[in-house]
Amino acid sequence: MDSVSRPPTPDGAPLLGHGLAFARDPWTAMREWAEEGDVVYLRFPGRSQHMVTAPELIQRVLVERDDEFTVSRVQQRTFEGVEENGVAATTGDRWKRLRRALQPAFARDGVRSYGDRMAERTADHVDRWxxxxxxxxxxxxxxxxxxxxxxxxxxxxxxxDEHVVHDAADALVAKTDFRRVGQLFPDWVPTPTDRRFDRAVGEMDDFVASVLADASPGEESVAGVLLAARERGDVSTAEVEDNLAGLLLAGHDSTAVTLTYAWYELSRHPEARRRLVEEVESVLDGDLPGTEEFDALSRTHDAVRETLRLYPPAFAVNRQATEPTTLGGYDLPAGAQLMLPQWVVHRDGRFWDDPDAFDPTRWGRDDDRPEYAYFPFSGGPRHCIGMRFARLELVVALATMADRVDLDVSVDGDLTFTPSLSLRPDNDVYATVRRD
Structure with missing residues (x-):
């Protein structure tokens, strides 16, 4: 790429380029870099990256010209050792084959049938408090x-066995922490974080093997769907195991983080909390929410949408150009790495009034904004396969909890985040349970 066609480059540090600011505070750094333009060129140790923040350009990458882009090397390295054979890390025909194998487990009608059980499990959990x-x-x-x-x-x-999955998720977050000095070392140099990761993943592999041992091909579960696909020769054993591991890690952690932030914001905004409870009491009338009530919980949906806007569980989508291409008037070579940060776009004042404020009522207004000003589950053919499941669980769980308890949330100091794979709070978040 020559200097004429290169996008603007924000100021960086000697040697480390933009890596130092990103490791210290990626949330502030990305928003400041975005002020330089809708496409900016960033330098990190050993690599470069283009950050894209214009919704129409994001839509081109994820949807309109998705055949020119694939998952990035950054994303593939993230899942090495735990789910490199999973749908989130694979590319090309292999990704298409895995996506087809998994899709039956996430069909719309099948997912919605889980609503009643989601509510029951949530009520059981909350009733212990x-x-x-x-x-x-x-x-x-x-x-x-x-x-x-x-x-x-x-x-x-x-x-x-909860600790097995939790430990593996924690080890993955620690391994991908941008502040970790060990990320600068060659892969063959073992670090304490790497050794912890290997131990945790080994234990989770054993748990996944036990799940598969108890499952039967064709039964109504992801394990059953994948085992049936393996019997047909559509997937390998390693692909079955890694996709189950990926589901366990991302499928519980991202939803838990979103529910945590939802309660954090509802606790800070009594009027939003009052409106949500008023709706829940009216719709549910003392019963548990299920599939029939899901669509009627419009204010709960709005609270979830607003939480995902402010706190997208995966704060950026990474892509890689498969061929020379042009984006936003700039020439990108094959192999160019792209970062599409929901964190920045979801808080961009060009598309959102009072963008840093938690305001669920904004979703009831007829605001004219680009479609990809909001993409918490990514978009296009590679959108999150568990999107429907996550949305259903978030609405059902939040409504069930709000009908039973109030949570007075407290954080020690300002809310901060771990600069890692997922948008976890970096400080402890506690809640005091209040019952009527």
Whole structure:
């Protein structure tokens, strides 16, 4: 790429380029870089990257010209050792084959049938809390969402094995922490974080093997769907195992983080909380929410949408150009790495009034904004395969909890985030349980 066709480059540090600012505070750094233009050129140790923040350009990458882009090397490296054979990390015909194999488990009607069980599991979990209890909110939400996922999509009881999945998820977050000095070392140099990751993933591999041992091909679970695909010769054993591992890790953690932030914001905004509870009480009338009530919970949907806008669980989508292309008037070579940050676009004042404010009512207004000003589950053919499941669980779980308890959320200092794979809070988030 010559200097004429290169996008603007924000100021960076000697040697480390933009890596230092990104490791210290990616959230502020990305928003500042975006002020330079809709496409900017960034330098990191050992690589370069283009950050794209114009919704119409994001739509071109993810949807209109998706054949010119694939998952990036950054994303593939992220999942090495845990789900490199999974649908999130594979490309080309192999990705298409895996996506087809998994799709039956996430069909719309099948997913919606899980609503009743999601509500029951949530009610059981919340009913263990006593008035005045002070709970670790993220830990409780992770326990809940893992139980829901295993009970519905996998058809297994995870009781007693929760720590195995939680430890693997924590190890992956630690390994991908941008502040970790070990990320600068060659892959063959072992670090304590790498060794912890290998141990945790090994234990989760054993758990996945036990799930598969108890599953039967063709049964109504992801394990059954994948085993049937393996019998047909559509997928390998390694692909079955890695896709189940990926489902366990991302399928519980991202939903738990979103529920944590939803309660954090509802606790800070009493009027939004009042409106949501008013709707829940009217729609549910003391019953549990299920498939029939899902569509009627419009304010709950709006609270979830607004939480995903402010706190997208995966704060950026990464892509790689498969061939020379042009984007936003700039020439990109084959292999160019792209970062499409939801964190920036979801908080861009060009598309959102008072963009940093939590305002669920904005979703009831007829605001004219580009479609890809909002893409919490990515978009195009590679959108998150669990999107329908996650949306259903978030609405059902939030409504079930709001009908039973109020949570007074507290954070030690300002809310901060771990600069890693997922948008986890970097500080402890506690909640005091209030019952009427």
């Amino acid at each position: 006593d008035d005045g209890d002070r709970i670790d909110l993220l830990a409780e939400m992770r326990s809940l969402t893992l139980r829901v996922l295993c009970d519905t999509l996998l058809g297994v009881d995870v009781a007693g």
